[in-house]
Amino acid sequence: MQPLRIGLCGLGTVAQGVLAVLKKNQQSIDARAGREIRVARVASRTARPELDLLGAQFSTELNDVIEASDVDVVVEMIGGEDAALKLVRRSLELGKPVVTANKAIIAAHGNELLALASSRQTTIGFEATVAGGIPIIASLMRALAGNEIQWLAGIINGTSNYILTAMAESGQAFDTALAEAQRLGYAEADPTLDVEGIDAAHKLTIMAALAFGIGFRFADVYTEGINAVSVEDIEYARQLGYQVKHLGIGRISDAGVELRVHPTLVPQQQLLASVNGVMNAILVNGNAAGDTLYYGAGAGALPTASAVIADLIDIARGLSLPPIATSEGETRILSIEDVECGYFLKIPSLDKPGVFAKVATILSDQKISIEAAIQKEQAIHAESQHAWVPIIILTQRVREGVMNQALEAVQQLPEVVGEITRLRVEQFVDA
Numbered sequence: 001m002q003p004l005r006i007g008l009c010g011l012g013t014v015a016q017g018v019l020a021v022l023k024k025n026q027q028s029i030d031a032r033a034g035r036e037i038r039v040a041r042v043a044s045r046t047a048r049p050e051l052d053l054l055g056a057q058f059s060t061e062l063n064d065v066i067e068a069s070d071v072d073v074v075v076e077m078i079g080g081e082d083a084a085l086k087l088v089r090r091s092l093e094l095g096k097p098v099v100t101a102n103k104a105i106i107a108a109h110g111n112e113l114l115a116l117a118s119s120r121q122t123t124i125g126f127e128a129t130v131a132g133g134i135p136i137i138a139s140l141m142r143a144l145a146g147n148e149i150q151w152l153a154g155i156i157n158g159t160s161n162y163i164l165t166a167m168a169e170s171g172q173a174f175d176t177a178l179a180e181a182q183r184l185g186y187a188e189a190d191p192t193l194d195v196e197g198i199d200a201a202h203k204l205t206i207m208a209a210l211a212f213g214i215g216f217r218f219a220d221v222y223t224e225g226i227n228a229v230s231v232e233d234i235e236y237a238r239q240l241g242y243q244v245k246h247l248g249i250g251r252i253s254d255a256g257v258e259l260r261v262h263p264t265l266v267p268q269q270q271l272l273a274s275v276n277g278v279m280n281a282i283l284v285n286g287n288a289a290g291d292t293l294y295y296g297a298g299a300g301a302l303p304t305a306s307a308v309i310a311d312l313i314d315i316a317r318g319l320s321l322p323p324i325a326t327s328e329g330e331t332r333i334l335s336i337e338d339v340e341c342g343y344f345l346k347i348p349s350l351d352k353p354g355v356f357a358k359v360a361t362i363l364s365d366q367k368i369s370i371e372a373a374i375q376k377e378q379a380i381h382a383e384s385q386h387a388w389v390p391i392i393i394l395t396q397r398v399r400e401g402v403m404n405q406a407l408e409a410v411q412q413l414p415e416v417v418g419e420i421t422r423l424r425v426e427q428f429v430d431a
């Protein structure tokens, strides 16, 4: 068999990881691929003479790699959006398979890129776009292909999970935990994509496209980050038997598909609640396999390289993508108002008789059932103008639109002296 000749575009952390793993595991990789996987060309804006390019020819021009007749497959590792998108499009137009770790372009342009790959009878590998070293794409595309996937829920942003874990374990405030994550290299200098949930929304979009056959619908994902979660919320959640985790959740029902990313209370006994630090995990519910859980490193040079090389081996073996819908079809994406879940409410209230009863009456008028409540004496914040207490309530499942109406009424009570905090709760026991 002829070798599979790779054109590597970019020499950042993940690209260096790809070179390192190809070098370290060359023999077994080639054996599994059934032929040699050889890095033929590398392009990067800056030369990196200190790196071992495994004998590849170097250029500072991306076109020297994409257009080269001795490159069979293009590995896009330049990051960013516009230039990467152009590079991927051009490679596919030339009929060359592409492997990428770029979740932003797959989430936002997956429909176009997969359709383009198919029209040119080529393929695009994107295992590395979701959760680094966890083989979730292959699992959804192949290993779980006999199932109807009913729902999936994942801790798919390591930075957010690191920050929430630090807040829960050592009581650090959000800003302190974020600064520590930046110091350790887990969070970017500009942490917006991570802490505002956009990175997780990219990954959820990709998983949902495979799980539910609804195309890549990034614009339809309801997205909240972790920046409004407080240490106090996490502590109250813990007292009620829950951990606060930032989840990407997809669920299909007769009503439509839910696509949402937000902080979520997860029961402490649920395995996802024990996924801490920068680790990622995805729980998938299929109608044959039941619940399966995938855990591992969601980022980093070697875990991400592991995913990239798996795609290269598939391409070397002539495996292309299974059929994946690239249009939206008929399926409705539910608005967040139509989604049903439990709620954790923190209602800052004057410490007067009858306030809890008023809140309970409003909830009951909307047929919202209270599951648990806390109101502790020591929680009184006596330093404020009036003595007030946070009333903490956990509710049973209710449609968000109904909860919004109830909360509007509660917020207007004269005894409610500050903004109500609302976090969603998932039990993962209903399917």
Ligand code: HSE
Pocket (backbone or CB within 6 Å): 156, 157, 158, 159, 160, 186, 194, 199, 298, 299
């Ligand atoms: N920044 C991401 C995270 C890793 O914190 O999980 C790359 O998607």
